[in-house]
Amino acid sequence: MEAPFEKELPAGPINKSMLRYLYKLLSTTGMPKKILSIAALLSIASSMIGLVWPVMTGRFIDQFSTGGINGLLIILLVGVFLMEALTTGVSYYMLAYAGNRTVTMLRKRLWSKTLALPVHFFDNHRSADVMSRISRDTDEIRTLITEHLISFFSNVLTVIGALVILFWLDWRLTLVVLLAAPLGAAVIMPIGGKMYKISMNMYEQLGQFASVLTQVIGEIRLVKYSNAEKREQKNGFDKVDHLFELSMKEAKVYAVLSPLMSMIMIVLLTTVVAYGGMRVSSGALSTGVLVSFVLLLFQIMLPINTFATFYSNLQKVSGAVERLKPILEAEVEDEHDEKGAIMPILTQDIVFHNVEFAYSSEEPILKGINIYMHAGQVTALVGPSGSGKTTIFSLLERFYVPDKGLITYGERSIADFDIASFRSKIGYVSQESPLVDGTIRDNIMYGRIDTVTEAEMIEASQQAYAHDFITSLSKGYDTEVGERGIRLSGGQKQRIAIARALLRKPDILLLDEATASLDSDSEHEVQQALEHLMSRCTTIVIAHRLSTITNADQIVVLEFGQITGTGRHEELLNTHSSYAEWTNKQFRQTRSHDPQRLID
Numbered sequence: 368m369e370a371p372f373e374k375e376l377p378a379g380p381i382n383k384s385m386l387r388y389l390y391k392l393l394s395t396t397g398m399p400k401k402i403l404s405i406a407a408l409l410s411i412a413s414s415m416i417g418l419v420w421p422v423m424t425g426r427f428i429d430q431f432s433t434g435g436i437n438g439l440l441i442i443l444l445v446g447v448f449l450m451e452a453l454t455t456g457v458s459y460y461m462l463a464y465a466g467n468r469t470v471t472m473l474r475k476r477l478w479s480k481t482l483a484l485p486v487h488f489f490d491n492h493r494s495a496d497v498m499s500r501i502s503r504d505t506d507e508i509r510t511l512i513t514e515h516l517i518s519f520f521s522n523v524l525t526v527i528g529a530l531v532i533l534f535w536l537d538w539r540l541t542l543v544v545l546l547a548a549p550l551g552a553a554v555i556m557p558i559g560g561k562m563y564k565i566s567m568n569m570y571e572q573l574g575q576f577a578s579v580l581t582q583v584i585g586e587i588r589l590v591k592y593s594n595a596e597k598r599e600q601k602n603g604f605d606k607v608d609h610l611f612e613l614s615m616k617e618a619k620v621y622a623v624l625s626p627l628m629s630m631i632m633i634v635l636l637t638t639v640v641a642y643g644g645m646r647v648s649s650g651a652l653s654t655g656v657l658v659s660f661v662l663l664l665f666q667i668m669l670p671i672n673t674f675a676t677f678y679s680n681l682q683k684v685s686g687a688v689e690r691l692k693p694i695l696e697a698e699v700e701d702e703h704d705e706k707g708a709i710m711p712i713l714t715q716d717i718v719f720h721n722v723e724f725a726y727s728s729e730e731p732i733l734k735g736i737n738i739y740m741h742a743g744q745v746t747a748l749v750g751p752s753g754s755g756k757t758t759i760f761s762l763l764e765r766f767y768v769p770d771k772g773l774i775t776y777g778e779r780s781i782a783d784f785d786i787a788s789f790r791s792k793i794g795y796v797s798q799e800s801p802l803v804d805g806t807i808r809d810n811i812m813y814g815r816i817d818t819v820t821e822a823e824m825i826e827a828s829q830q831a832y833a834h835d836f837i838t839s840l841s842k843g844y845d846t847e848v849g850e851r852g853i854r855l856s857g858g859q860k861q862r863i864a865i866a867r868a869l870l871r872k873p874d875i876l877l878l879d880e881a882t883a884s885l886d887s888d889s890e891h892e893v894q895q896a897l898e899h900l901m902s903r904c905t906t907i908v909i910a911h912r913l914s915t916i917t918n919a920d921q922i923v924v925l926e927f928g929q930i931t932g933t934g935r936h937e938e939l940l941n942t943h944s945s946y947a948e949w950t951n952k953q954f955r956q957t958r959s960h961d962p963q964r965l966i967d
């Protein structure tokens with residue numbers, strides 16, 4: 368189930384509620400307000416100083432043409448330049464600090480939140496999308512704070528201040544300048560809107576491209592084995608070509624916008640210089656004032672130019688906020704964690720009371736499930752593919768909450784327990800035991816690094832029949848595995864997973880038996896390792912081996928999300944026709960190959 372990214376893009380441009388949300392988000396994330404305020408003051412000071420020197424330069428020119436050079440004025444002018452440089456530099460640094468600090472806090476908040484989100488959130492959101500939200504959308508917010516927000520306000524002040532001075536210097540010339548403003552706005556506004564659409568589209572396409580890359584690179588073996596390189600090449604090329612088209616659309620808009628803006632500026636400057644020149648020659652204006660005027664014009668052109676980029680950045684941030692909202696506002700896994708009960712010391716019975724569950728609002732996957740699993744016993748789940756065996760595991764691991772009914776552990780509903788404490792009592796060994804990037808030690812101690820000793824880890828590895836193969840590797844427990852390290856065989860991976868599970872000293876063991884064949888040595892060792900683990904747990908196993916079902920204390924037969932039989936192997940053989948048929952079929956099929964194995 369994938370929620371298309373585009374659905375969550377903002378419907379329109381900036382609005383009040385978005386701005387309010389952004390402000391709340393930034394202030395609750397810990398935006399350093401003091402630093403930002405000082406930076407704002409410095410930035411305003413720098414802008415105001417920026418208005419002083421053009422006037423002083425004009426005075427200087429006028430004094431120069433009427434008499435000698437005023438030394439004090441030169442010193443003042445140099446002082447003003449230095450002050451402007453200093454305030455600009457310091458405010459820039461402080462703004463960069465405020466922006467980077469805020470985005471760091473926001474990313475930390477998002478990452479913590481992401482880890483606390485329930486599994487179903489990830490069923491509904493592509494991982495590449497979530498990744499892009501945490502990394503790229505937050506960067507838009509950084510850019511806003513660092514480059515646009517404060518400078519926007521100081522630029523507004525610069526423009527207002529400059530206009531006041533311009534009026535004071537020569538109101539006629541200023542009126543000429545003001546006539547150009549609506550012209551500029553008429554050009555920027557529609558083009559800005561177009562730019563927004565293109566950049567949003569590009570954003571989405573980049574997300575989709577990243578998603579294709581992640582998926583294909585992650586499943587490169589499948590791609591090669593299926594000879595699907597051509598198909599994936601075309602898929603990738605399509606996305607890249609689409610990005611090219613969008614980039615060129617963007618370039619086209621810029622190609623029109625930049626010269627248009629330059630043209631407006633050139634026409635404006637030419638008009639001011641020509642008209643001003645006429646007024647100078649008629650004696651109505653001094654040369655110094657005209658110079659001040661032109662310099663001030665330059666001072667305000669730059670800020671006006673940045674208004675358009677501020678607007679488009681704010682629109683991007685509006686999109687970013689819209690995309691971050693679902694993560695920030697999604698309910699976390701266990702809102703009432705603090706109040707959760709601590710797990711009992713002794714292993715308890717696990718009971719499913721009339722449990723019903725659906726992943727979505729459609730057809731329920733589990734219907735009226737009643738299972739009594741006695742503490743310390745083995746319950747084997749059997750049934751055709753898609754019957755809901757893994758879903759039972761997921762409910763037990765509290766990845767999902769039943770829609771109806773209750774799952775109890777001892778006297779209490781499993782939902783009453785502190786989620787971390789509850790999960791710490793579960794050991795899970797799956798068909799495809801996952802490894803994280805890091806050393807073998809990191810993998811065995813995963814999640815327990817602070818609570819277990821090296822000796823305990825080695826003991827667990829020995830019980831898992833993993834110690835010998837690990838020590839035969841040249842770097843032993845320090846061998847890197849995962850993406851950057853060596854590849855381990857299926858059996859080795861499973862034994863690491865068993866060592867990891869043993870280290871947790873679980874009370875509940877969830878075991879998804881491997882369907883893939885291991886070599887007989889590995890098979891034997893994995894089996895022995897598992898027996899160590901099972902001996903101290905209440906075990907629920909998705910069974911694929913005949914020995915597992917014959918040794919199980921009870922077998923639960925699941926068909927289409929319903930339990931159609933419960934009992935021991937012999938009992939079911941006699942009473943459950945489809946179980947008998949299925950077992951015989953599977954057993955006959957695999958007998959010549961491996962008499963112990965059952966395959967779905």
Ligand SMILES: Nc1ncnc2c1ncn2[C@@H]1O[C@H](COP(=O)(O)OP(=O)(O)OP(=O)(O)O)[C@@H](O)[C@H]1O
Nearest residue numbers: 490726727732751752753754755756757758759967
């Ligand atoms: N995250 C999910 N979102 C939506 N539907 C799901 C999800 N996981 C499983 N399902 C659906 O729930 C049903 C039961 O799946 P489940 O994985 O529990 O079956 P299973 O008995 O473990 O199958 P198998 O033996 O093939 O692993 C299937 O129809 C499956 O498509």
